[in-house]
Amino acid sequence: MTIDIPFIWVAFKEIIRALPITLILTIIPLLVGFLIGIVVALVRVYKVKMFYRVANGYVSFFRGTPIIMHIMLIYFGFPLFIDQLSAKFDLGIQSNSIPIILFVLTALSLAAGAYLSEIIRSGIISVSTGQMEAAYSVGMNKFQAMIRIILPQALAQSIPNFTNITIGFLHTSSIAFLVSQKELTGAANIVASTNLKFLEAFIAAGFIYWGLTILVEGLSFLLERKATAYNRGGVS
């Protein structure tokens, strides 16, 4: 077995066509997860009765099990659930008419929600209580103080963590290939097995992921500089 270097470029051009699906599988779970994360973080910070325990259990379970489990549980569990509901209420929905990518997106969104809620929570906790007191002292209510004072600072401070999660979920989207999604890894696998050039195809895929990661890191560096401009230190 020798390495066919020109084929890496051929594979690269073929695999990169699957980039949109990888981006969908990365960005949508992060956006949905962000909304889940904020709600769950607030529930946990304020120890909202009843929901608090549910939120704790949710975060603990999703952070305590591999993401492939979440994908598989939803991929195999939801159709069963939907078909039973459909049979009971005569809805006429068939689970096999639902595209698999929706199951993957659901699983990844739930996982992202759990991870992001921890980041947002630690961000909120790290904003000093003096900020809250100052907001109250100028007559803001709790909601205004949260939205205008605490959350912006908490989120700005959390940018490095968000970057890590974004990169993490970019890489996690590769698991979707195990449920036959044609994202980057899935495409690489197809190119590899149709040409019987496994190493070359995965080298190409590796370069694409690497490039994307460096891009995300660069963007986050710029964003962080902008978002924490208020907190540059020194004299003003």
Added chain:
Amino acid sequence: MGKAFDPMLIIEFIPTLIHYLGVTLQILVVSILLGLIIGIAAAIPRLFKIPILNQLVILYVSFIRGTPILIQLFLVFYGLPAVLMFVNIDISRMEAIYFVIVTYAISNGAGFAEIFRGAIRAVDLGQTEAAYSVGMTSSQNFFRIVLPQAIRIAFPNMANSVIGSLKDTSLAFTIGVMDMMGRGDTLIASTAHALEVYISLSVIYYVIVILLEKLFRLSEKHFNRHLTVDVALAG
């Protein structure tokens, strides 16, 4: 799939799957130990800014951080035999588990290198100055003063890494390793009860992660026991 959901099977599958927990833990422990060695070796050029080696380590860490573990797994699985072919070593018949251990060791090594570097940088320079001022040599300073404090700083990150690594081992089955996930796959093939198998597997992973977290929290308390004295004195 296709068969009715049977909750009893979840309990029934757990003992069968736990039987293969040993393989999962073996991958985890060996790859972490090897990762520690790689991590220390990789952190040294970064800390002392050894030319060329420093850049190589930066490239290595960036690549590992920049690619999914699944891709790394495939690269090692298909790449290592090809590379070793050049020096006339044939490992194409080697068991899949070794490829997994190599991949996870390389992957952990990069993570550990960054953790060590960060931890050693995080120790106050005043500590080193103080050590020199009482006449310690630079290696005495490193081993007696800096390293113990760095380990304490690194520990929570290491613990997270280990737990992350345990969860990553769930992908080893993709190259045909018979660990818990691999056994789960064969159970699905023979019983067609996929959901029950994955619930059992989730329960097992969840319990192990919780146990590991408890263990790490206790050890962290142990590492930080001198700090409670400070707090007591301070106030």
